[in-house]
Amino acid sequence: MLKGNSVVSISDIGKDEMFELFKLADSYSRSVEQGQKIDSLHGSIMATFFYEPSTRTRLSFESAMHRLGGSVISVSEAKSSSVAKGETLADTVRMAASYSDIIVIRHPMDGAAKLARKFSSKPIINAGDGSGQHPTQTLLDLYTIRKELSGIDGKEITMLGDLRYGRTVHSLLLALSEFDVRINLVSPPLLRVPQHILDQVSSRIRIRVTENLNDVISESDVLYVTRIQKERFTDETEYNSVIGSYIVNSEIASTMKKNSIIMHPLPRVNEISPEVDADPRAAYFRQAANGIPVRMALLSMILGGK
Amino acid sequence: MDTTLKISKIKDGTVIDHVPGGMAFKVLSILRVDDLHENSVSIGIRVPSGKMGQKDVIKVENRYLERVEVDKISFVAPEATISIVKNYNITEKYRVELPEKVIGFIRCINPNCISNAREPVSSEFKLVSRAPISIRCEYCERSMSEREILQNL
Incomplete structure (x- = not known):
């Protein structure tokens, strides 16, 4: 039940409710395209706390709330907030709950959103906590797959790149384990999905782990690309040895199915060549745009707007 | 004997x-x-x-x-x-019986876990397996093995 509740993990949203949310997002998407005014959250206030850099997530949350007729109050970065004076997150959240109706938080530490939920009398939405979860990104990822490929069940999904630290990968993997899908995990050994995440999903879905994209690319319906985080490598030679093998260019795209899609949570650095952008299968900008209707639907279902 | x-x-x-x-x-x-x-x-x-x-x-x-x-x-x-x-x-x-919930006396092995920060909360774990012993942090969801638990008791 989403109404009045927090979303700190993708498991906070049941499958039925997720599809209800997607239908509402479809409807908001049409309304926005047609320029219809929606005022269902008029009078509601959303507080945003982004203690880590964010462009898309923050803008799309704020845009979503404005499009629903609500208002937004925000703290842009930790150094301009009372955290810089030594205030705990628990105290910050307790205070924010009395100033707003819903709190969106991004924090560098794992589990921060769960802690925030503990101390808040208002719903918390996790906009990314450390290398933990990023459930609203997962919602828009699933929404994109459903919209682009007319469904999620039966699909083969390949995740590529930094699968160790990428929180979007962890959330998406947990969510996909509720569907009838095949998963390929392609990464250098150093950047494999952590065992504790695999333990939670491996009994429910078929997973293939490989270092070689060519093993799986031609069978994939979705190629989900992530940025390889150079800063995590201690040895630059090692980084250079893997980076080249994971650049998606036109040549790689040409080996993909005709009806497949390429996704990326963005920002990208060089893992997808710009030449791929014009390919109709390049869905990453459409994916980013889906953030608005999906977050509108989520805010609306939590706050009970129509 | x-x-x-x-x-x-x-x-x-x-x-x-x-x-x-x-x-x-x-x-x-x-x-x-x-x-x-x-x-x-x-x-x-x-x-x-x-x-x-x-x-x-x-x-x-x-x-x-x-x-x-x-x-x-x-x-x-x-x-x-x-x-x-x-x-x-x-x-x-x-x-003795392994508790289903472990509150306060084991430190989460993940240094980036919010339960290790200066916040007014105790560490909190759920028992996920008795043999071999494994617990999962209620905050960061990191699992800890028996060896890791003994090092952080």
């Missing part, structure tokens, strides 16, 4: 039996038995045991365990039995 031949009976206190061989020191550390400890403590290390092959036994005079101490011991010695002795008689005997 009767271990009481090696370790004398106690009048009042607690007997911790069926501790895996060599783990007595870990139990003593949980009970904060050090050079300042005032009560008599008898320790049997690697004494023969029919069930376990060999085991450790600890007898602490005039001391009864708190719940959190028993919970901690359950991670070090999941088969341990605790006997409460009053006037040379065992008045209560039970086996």
Whole structure:
């Protein structure tokens, strides 16, 4: 039940409710395209706390709330907030709950959103906590797959790149384990999905782990690309040895199915060549745009707007 | 073999039996038995045991365990039995049991976990497996193995 509740993990949203949310997002998407005014959250206030850099997530949350007729109050970065004076997150959240109706938080530490939920009398939405979860990104990822490929069940999904630290990968993997899908995990050994995440999903879905994209690319319906985080490598030679093998260019795209899609949570650095952008299968900008209707639907279902 | 031949009976206190061989020191550390400890403590290390092959036994005079101490011991010695002795008689005997929820006494191994930050919360774990022992942090969802738990008790 989403109404009045927090979303700190993708498991906070049941499958039925997720599809209800997607239908509402479809409807908001049409309304926005047609320029219809929606005022269902008029009078509601959303507080945003982004203690880590964010462009898309923050803008799309704020845009979503404005499009629903609500208002937004925000703290842009930790150094301009009372955290810089030594205030705990628990105290910050307790205070924010009395100033707003819903709190969106991004924090560098794992589990921060769960802690925030503990101390808040208002719903918390996790906009990314450390290398933990990023459930609203997962919602828009699933929404994109459903919209682009007319469904999620039966699909083969390949995740590529930094699968160790990428929180979007962890959330998406947990969510996909509720569907009838095949998963390929392609990464250098150093950047494999952590065992504790695999333990939670491996009994429910078929997973293939490989270092070689060519093993799986031609069978994939979705190629989900992530940025390889150079800063995590201690040895630059090692980084250079893997980076080249994971650049998606036109040549790689040409080996993909005709009806497949390429996704990326963005920002990208060089893992997808710009030449791929014009390919109709390049869905990453459409994916980013889906953030608005999906977050509108989520805010609306939590706050009970129509 | 009767271990009481090696370790004398106690009048009042607690007997911790069926501790895996060599783990007595870990139990003593949980009970904060050090050079300042005032009560008599008898320790049997690697004494023969029919069930376990060999085991450790600890007898602490005039001391009864708190719940959190028993919970901690359950991670070090999941088969341990605790006997409460009053006037040379065992008045209560039970086996330790791994708690379903572990609150406060194990530190999350993930240095980036919010439970390790300066926040007004205790660490919190859920027991996910008894054999092998595994717990999962309720904040960051990181699992901890038996070896990791023992290092962070």
